[in-house]
Amino acid sequence: xxxxxxxxSFFMLNIILAVILVYSMKSDGIIxxxxxxxxxxxxxxxxxxxxxxxxxxxxxxxxxxxxxxxxNRIFSETNIERRYLTGISAVPPVERSGLIVKIMGKSxxxxxLDGKDIVEKIDMTEHRKGCSKDFAEVFSVxxxxxxxxxxxxxxxxxxxxxxxxxKKWFFIDPYYAVIPFDDNSxxxxxxxxxDRISKKRHxxxxxxxGSDHCFAGKPxxxxxxxxxxxxxxxxxxxxxxxxxxxxxxxxxxxxxPKFVYTFAPYREVKPHWAHLITDAENTTHLxxxxxxFMMLWICLFMATDIVFPAYFIYSKLNRRKK
Numbered sequence: 001x002x003x004x005x006x007x008x009s010f011f012m013l014n015i016i017l018a019v020i021l022v023y024s025m026k027s028d029g030i031i032x033x034x035x036x037x038x039x040x041x042x043x044x045x046x047x048x049x050x051x052x053x054x055x056x057x058x059x060x061x062x063x064x065x066x067x068x069x070x071x072n073r074i075f076s077e078t079n080i081e082r083r084y085l086t087g088i089s090a091v092p093p094v095e096r097s098g099l100i101v102k103i104m105g106k107s108x109x110x111x112x113l114d115g116k117d118i119v120e121k122i123d124m125t126e127h128r129k130g131c132s133k134d135f136a137e138v139f140s141v142x143x144x145x146x147x148x149x150x151x152x153x154x155x156x157x158x159x160x161x162x163x164x165x166x167k168k169w170f171f172i173d174p175y176y177a178v179i180p181f182d183d184n185s186x187x188x189x190x191x192x193x194x195d196r197i198s199k200k201r202h203x204x205x206x207x208x209x210g211s212d213h214c215f216a217g218k219p220x221x222x223x224x225x226x227x228x229x230x231x232x233x234x235x236x237x238x239x240x241x242x243x244x245x246x247x248x249x250x251x252x253x254x255x256x257p258k259f260v261y262t263f264a265p266y267r268e269v270k271p272h273w274a275h276l277i278t279d280a281e282n283t284t285h286l287x288x289x290x291x292x293f294m295m296l297w298i299c300l301f302m303a304t305d306i307v308f309p310a311y312f313i314y315s316k317l318n319r320r321k322k
Contacts, residue, residue: 015301048237052149055239059151062242066242070141074119074141094170097163097179098179104142105130106213107135107175107177108128108134109129109130111129113134118137118141121137131175132174135159135175136152136174138174148164149164150162151237152241153190170188171190176209177210177213178206178209180204190237194232195232197226
């Protein structure tokens with residue numbers, strides 16, 4: 001009787017664990033824990049201010065082949081003109097950013113265009129499709145062509161872009177078409193803006209999308225940023241602008257690789273620390289390893305659920321024969 005109870009309990013426990021493992025394979029939170037263990041290292045928040053040149057090889061860029069293929073398709077298959085982007089390449093970074101935003105779509109429907117390539121994203125965002133991630137990717141690709149160094153940034157729900165102006169990083173939100181400024185009219189980085197918003201300090205948002213954009217003429221206080229302050233407690237930064245390469249990986253990998261984020265808890269009073277992962281390919285590879293391990297684990301669970309009861313029944317029948 002005790003053996004039967006043990007097998008029944010073991011069988012039920014295995015089913016519960018198998019369900020948990022299946023759920024874990026789909027959970028970004030579980031994957032993030034493994035990412036942090038295998039592919040992260042701690043760096044100071046000051047690292048986030050380093051220039052692309054100072055970051056060196058840890059700042060990822062697209063290969064020349066990916067760039068040539070991507071831009072040739074953009075200029076031949078979309079309404080974006082090579083001549084226009086070349087013509088604004090000498091304009092100062094802040095103003096140049098505004099000129100790029102003006103040729104993009106006027107915000108989207110909030111539904112991310114997962115699995116789409118950059119050409120599809122440009123066409124669909126022009127028709128008010130896509131989420132902030134798609135707009136950030138499109139802006140980054142177009143800005144890179146004009147010579148601007150960019151990197152994607154986000155909080156818990158919204159994406160944007162940082163641009164290096166030769167001295168420091170400043171933030172632009174292509175989806176809402178705004179750039180944040182401090183009280184002295186200096187553009188803010190994403191981390192500085194997040195710090196100010198989370199601490200309820202003043203931030204001035206300047207609309208750069210033209211008079212027909214959804215936030216043109218509206219007061220700064222009405223912006224969603226200020227009704228979602230808690231989202232800025234943590235920010236994430238993609239160390240690089242290899243958008244063509246990342247979109248290729250996302251298109252061919254069933255388990256979509258997340259962007260490689262740098263995590264910084266900006267509510268801390270003490271000096272901040274950040275977790276840095278430097279390569280999107282690591283994340284994709286890790287997901288495959290984790291999923292394979294979990295699948296093996298599930299198979300072992302299910303196998304024991306068959307072997308143990310079978311062995312018990314076989315032993316019982318043998319005892320009866322004797």
